[in-house]
Amino acid sequence: MRGFLIVGNKAVTKPFSLKDLAGSAGRMDIICRCIAQALFISHGIRRDVEVYVLLLGEPDPPKALKIVGSEVRYMAPDERNIGGIIRKALSLKVDYSWKRSTPGVYIARKNLIDLLEELSKKYNVVYLREDGVDIRDVACRLENPLFVLGDHIGLREEDEKTVMKYAKIVVSVSKLSLQADQCIVIVHYELDRC
Template sequence: MKRAFLVVGNRAWTKPFSLNDIPGAGRMDVLCRCVSQSLFISHGIRRNVNVFLLLLGEPDPPKVVRIDGGSVKRMSPDERNVAGHLRKALGVECGEEWVKVHSGVYVARKSPAELLRELSGDYSVYYLREDGEDIREVVPSLKNPLFVLGDHTGLHEDIERIVMEMSAKTVKVSPLSLMAEQCITIVHYELDRLHF
């Protein structure tokens, strides 16, 4: 079963940024940690996982960076390394079609609705939110899930409306408001305990 995560970076920059100030690039540090928690395990990488980062910050939104766990190379879990890959992707000219940056990393220009329409052909979409259905009740029925979550500010109302329309269900991993990367770790735990 393949899995994917779509993380919305509400203010994440859409141009190359300094690796000496990753948080200053619209909290790109949050997205880097989400990538690490999505893809990496001890001494390995989850080959069945894809990560999509929807970047909505200045100066040139929207852009999407896609990282394919099955083919990504030379990426390590530390924040600076992940940020380097994202920075390189943002320096590549792109349109609506995916452009390969290097092994396993792609960039494109897609609106939230366009991206979700495309992904819903390959995945069942689930929105992670505190008031959703308990993930343990949902996990047994999941088939190729894509989990949508926001950065440290959640999802803005207009994007949330699109996500709600396209989601199979709203799912929670905790009644508390957790950090995005913590939610991803818990989702993996729940899926792993059932499928392994």
């Protein structure tokens, strides 16, 4: 299994306009692209992938999404389609256990610690940061990795401290500062080559 956990610092926690994913929805466009790049290949979905998203924007944070590649149906890789799926999940009343919204898509009231407690039982947490070890040197040794990465803002200092308590390793995918979804493509690429 491969897992990804994306932290959306501003991503809103109520239904939003699909016309303004990058604005009033709190850079939900980034979240949509991350989900697409984690799940899709050409004409297919990676069934061995799970994507988790932590939504920290107003008005009702935190909320978490879980997208299970092996269960997903009726999803297309464009931002608007994935945005619509997230919006639908955000229309549900949440509690602390995962609630199914559409096939393969779940939502719950969870914060970063909740998520890492749950996920570190089945995954080895890998923190993606520019100053980490070169992914090329370690990709083929990563078993059941969960890659944690931030949106355009990165991770807040307190969240980074939390992640570092769970992370087995800090890994870098480029000396350039890349967009989160680009990091995901590169992670898949290096792991696919193993």
